[in-house]
Amino acid sequence: MQATYAASVPAGDYADDELLAKALSAREPGAFEFLLDRYHGQLLRLARQYVPSDAVADEVVQETWLAVIQGVDRFEHRSSLKTWLFRILLNTARTHGVKEKRSTPVAMTVDDDEPAVEPSRFRRFSLRGRGQWKVPPQPWSDPEMSALAGETLATIDAAIAKLTPDQQRVITLRDVLGCSAAEVCDLLELSDSNQRVLLHRARSKVRAAVEQKYAEGVQ
């Protein structure tokens, strides 16, 4: 039986969307396993931002996979396979989210009154130096950074968890899962500038968290 499942496309070529889609249409098990291996964790990450518990996230992702299976022959190359998967996940998660978690308003509001860096870290009263660093960022040295790598990742994860839901979704799609700005705007129905502001708030807070962690670490 094993022989009938032998993939006609070498696994390496699954990285190419077109070949992967073809292999999926031909029901090559290797192609689907490639999808599972590559995207299951990513889908879970995304799902967790929409639903209240890991258990529900698991459910959402399984439903997503079933929807992917049903829709696999309808994949059109208008987007990458990855964004196509993410879109199915988001649609599935939103229906669960509405049912099981207080829904967030569809129109995301961007709070513009959130400084990237504590205002007290800039000079305010010197006429010439106004707006310049008073407490500048301390250099992150590579060896110490690497020594703290595991902790740094945990710090980043925790910092992301503390962001507003819309900031979380944007930074996760952009920086964790590697989508482009255009893909994120499309997936989350955001304008260019809103996407950017949300990303900016998110990244600024994550940087600040790493800075703080690092300052504690080197003491």
Added chain:
Amino acid sequence: MSATAYVCRQFVEDVTAYLEGALPDAVVVLVDLHLADCPHCREYLAQMRRTVEMTGALTEHDVDTMPDDVRRRLLRAFLESDQ
């Protein structure tokens, strides 16, 4: 606005737009002039880049493996869906 009017406090708000290539050319010129002059903002920029890079490494440490029975069930559904 002269180059000296561009301050660090503004840079930390513009940094993402700068990295995204979304700033108007005239502002990019101001930012570049400022960066050439300000080691602290260069450090800040480096930290933002580093932060993005490290954030991108998060999934490498994900250990969300799918339970075997779920995996088998999905694979079966996939193979049987070709009708």
